[in-house]
Amino acid sequence: MKQDIRDLFKDSHIERKELPDQHREEFYQKLKASRPRRQSKLNSRYLWKVAIIIILFVAFTLTIFKTSDRISNQVVETPIEMQFEVIEKQYLAYIDREWASFVSMADDDRLVKRYESKLENLSQDYLQLNQQLKEDPNNILLIEALVENLKSRLSLLKDIQKHIHIINQNNEQNENNF
């Protein structure tokens, strides 16, 4: 009797070789090791995106906070004095800057003196108002008066600088004419 041995192998054969015990863990390690490059690239790109979004978000909220502080002091729910302090600080810094610019611009000592005393008067008023505010906090009229005071100091400085600027321009023109 003969047989075609190819038929013997047609059905799947049962040879049971067992994989070593740790093969699964080993494969998992290999799998992990084979993939980090692509993953880390993805990750770093992803992290960059997240970082940029966070930075933009923080910047955005900061600017919103700042502008909202400047524009309205009712929106944010901090005590009114604290809000006012922020505004005051900003104004005073602004005034200082304008003052310095004015002093450097003006070459007339008398003019500088006159303005110094004007500002000094306003500053005295301001201190008085501030005193009143301490006795009667949350008085919106007093706060408005304080802001008004700061505003007028600022506009005083701005106006005189504008004025000086115009005069200088005229002088230059006159000089050129000669």
Added chain:
Amino acid sequence: MSNTHSILIERCRKGDEKAMMRIYDLYCQGMFQVACRYLNDEDAKDAIQDSFLKAFTKLEFYTEQFSFGSWLKRIVINQCIDALKKNKVEFIESSQVQLTTLTDLDDWMFESSITKAQIIEVIDQLPLKFQVVVKLYLIEGFDHEEIASILNIPVKTSRTHLFRGKKILREQLKPFYDEARY
């Protein structure tokens, strides 16, 4: 192929490691049996693990027209052959033997008393270049075109290797015939 299986492969394509481990669990035993025909246990394990990794990176080339198992098996076999080649196994034959007749080529009739286990035992003793071709043909069921492309040899060489392998096989199996006869 079942729907869950295709979903699993789709997840592997997207880089889901859990799905990859599921595929590994499903196929590792079967693929290990295949690889053990060509390599020792340790090398076979490495070969199948590398094959899985290769398969996962080449999943975009897999089409459902083949079963995933046979696609994977082809990768495993290629991996095994590569490992053999690294050990300097040459599949190209310098001297071509004259093939007798075509009927000779296709004659696989052996004494029916011979068992599969005996055949496998003798195949394992064959010189490697014949052994691999005989296994690819007889056990894996590849045709000569497929064997030629796997081993990167001419189809003709595949035929001669198979022929010579079979010849040795017959000779080696002779004692078993006789044993059975008495």
